[in-house]
Amino acid sequence: MSTAVRAAIAIGSNLGDRAAHVERALEELRALPRTRVRAVSAWIETSPVGGPRGQDPYWNGAAIVDTELGPRELLEHLLAIEARAGRVRVAGVRDGPRTLDLDLVVHGDSIVDEPGLTLPHPRAEERAFVLEPLAEIAPDLRFPRSNRSVLEALTALRGSGGKRRRGGSGGSSAIASLATPAEAGAWCAAERARGLRIGFVPTMGALHEGHLELARRAARENDAAVVSVFVNPLQFDDKSDFERYPRHFAGDVELLDSADCAMAFTGTLAGFFPGELEPDGSLSRLRLVDPGPCAEGLEGTFRDGHFAGVATIVDRLFRVVNAHVAYFGEKDFQQSLVVKDLARRRGSPPIVVCPTSRENSGLARSSRNERLAPKDRAEAASIHRALVAAQGAWQSGERRAAELGAAMRAVLEPSALQIEYATARDPEAWTAEEPAAPLVRAQALVAARIGGVRLIDNLRLDGPAPDIRRKSERFP
Ligand code: AMP
Numbered sequence: 001m002s003t004a005v006r007a008a009i010a011i012g013s014n015l016g017d018r019a020a021h022v023e024r025a026l027e028e029l030r031a032l033p034r035t036r037v038r039a040v041s042a043w044i045e046t047s048p049v050g051g052p053r054g055q056d057p058y059w060n061g062a063a064i065v066d067t068e069l070g071p072r073e074l075l076e077h078l079l080a081i082e083a084r085a086g087r088v089r090v091a092g093v094r095d096g097p098r099t100l101d102l103d104l105v106v107h108g109d110s111i112v113d114e115p116g117l118t119l120p121h122p123r124a125e126e127r128a129f130v131l132e133p134l135a136e137i138a139p140d141l142r143f144p145r146s147n148r149s150v151l152e153a154l155t156a157l158r159g160s161g162g163k164r165r166r167g168g169s170g171g172s173s174a175i176a177s178l179a180t181p182a183e184a185g186a187w188c189a190a191e192r193a194r195g196l197r198i199g200f201v202p203t204m205g206a207l208h209e210g211h212l213e214l215a216r217r218a219a220r221e222n223d224a225a226v227v228s229v230f231v232n233p234l235q236f237d238d239k240s241d242f243e244r245y246p247r248h249f250a251g252d253v254e255l256l257d258s259a260d261c262a263m264a265f266t267g268t269l270a271g272f273f274p275g276e277l278e279p280d281g282s283l284s285r286l287r288l289v290d291p292g293p294c295a296e297g298l299e300g301t302f303r304d305g306h307f308a309g310v311a312t313i314v315d316r317l318f319r320v321v322n323a324h325v326a327y328f329g330e331k332d333f334q335q336s337l338v339v340k341d342l343a344r345r346r347g348s349p350p351i352v353v354c355p356t357s358r359e360n361s362g363l364a365r366s367s368r369n370e371r372l373a374p375k376d377r378a379e380a381a382s383i384h385r386a387l388v389a390a391q392g393a394w395q396s397g398e399r400r401a402a403e404l405g406a407a408m409r410a411v412l413e414p415s416a417l418q419i420e421y422a423t424a425r426d427p428e429a430w431t432a433e434e435p436a437a438p439l440v441r442a443q444a445l446v447a448a449r450i451g452g453v454r455l456i457d458n459l460r461l462d463g464p465a466p467d468i469r470r471k472s473e474r475f476p
Helices: 018-030 071-084 128-137 150-161 181-193 209-221 239-244 249-258 306-321 333-346 367-371 374-380 382-395 401-412
Strands: 005-013 035-040 044-046 058-067 101-107 112-114 117-119 176-178 198-203 224-229 263-265 325-329 351-354 418-425 443-450 453-460
Touching: 005 018, 005 071, 005 128, 018 035, 018 058, 018 071, 044 128, 058 101, 058 128, 071 101, 071 117, 101 117, 101 128, 128 150, 128 209, 176 181, 181 198, 181 224, 181 263, 181 306, 198 209, 198 306, 209 224, 209 249, 209 325, 209 351, 224 249, 224 306, 249 263, 306 333, 325 333, 333 351, 333 443, 367 453, 374 382, 374 443, 382 401, 382 443, 382 453, 401 418, 401 443
Parallel strands: 176 263, 198 224, 198 325, 224 263, 325 351
Antiparallel strands: 005 058, 005 101, 035 058, 044 058, 112 117, 418 443, 443 453
């Protein structure tokens, strides 16, 4: 594509199945003639700007394409994609709800002022919902009229409104460290009232680089990153595992400060459920939140009640923080499914699932790794080797979950690890039992114990997951 120019397209939907509309739009962009999609941002949820009152929030994102199509030709394609998505234009209503909105924001150096086409897009530099996704994938892209980069335009836009990563009033440089959910809730409500966007990362503390990757991303993609640090007793089926779980809140707060987070908070069960605990300090089973069907099998089988405990605290954390978006790790794959399902049922927040962070040996980072003796740590790396063996089997054409499991066991069994499970599931159609039919997509999952420490890990076997809360992607 020697004559290709780089173009930016803003994508939005606030009507119907928003996630399906924006994903379909991407598919259609990928199928455009003489055009190659180079990068796609994560989706963000934004409030409607302009138009009739009472509209639903948007899912917004952006794509960068290299195209040989001229501006008018590309625009015609975008309008056709909108029409196929069932976009209806109501005469006289501007900025009304729409199944799909595709805006050509920039097309190379083109400056165009024609009926139906103005380039660069006349309002793009005033709109955070255009600039934020673009800043993630093309911060240096220039708007030909103003000659500002996307990042410069975004910085200028935030300059007045006050992008704030830090807590306290008036931009103090230290992270706010709060000891109770009540204080945290008030802090978050005040930030929201100022119009700031909150990205939330729930954790159990003893933070490692994996957690910090989530925290940094939340800080980058939002005005304020909020992190909870709470070792949730509800999700431990093993009392000694709960008691031995590492705890270092003060050190965690320092790490979160350096990760540019605005607020960290902790609490007690009584603080999260004021007036709701039984006299013995426990939470009645009646108050547990249903973790849904993805809680069945594997972790749900080996850790009785674990996901009800996770769903109950995550639901409460979501209520306290009321975030615009929440970040979870793929490392806890089944948990990410349970949380996405919970968020869908609650109606919020959008969930971003972030890639697993690993040590050089391939061992997935985990707070529990702290408790591994050096020799056990070396042994634990065979979990990742087993997952890679399953990926090799998949690439050689193996589609049977049981055989993928066997490929992993062949690596794990000679090690000192005690296997709890080594199996595969369809990541987009969770089943409690190992599927008997050949898989079309596969996630390999392992749980094993060594030296009294329980470890889990997983790996997608068939390339990157088409997650609706997609990670931003760049293509060669
Ligand atoms: P935890 O403190 O273990 O409850 O984890 C808090 C969040 O961090 C969860 O969403 C985890 O999935 C995520 N997380 C933990 N370890 C990793 C890792 N190695 N890579 C990516 N995310 C992780």
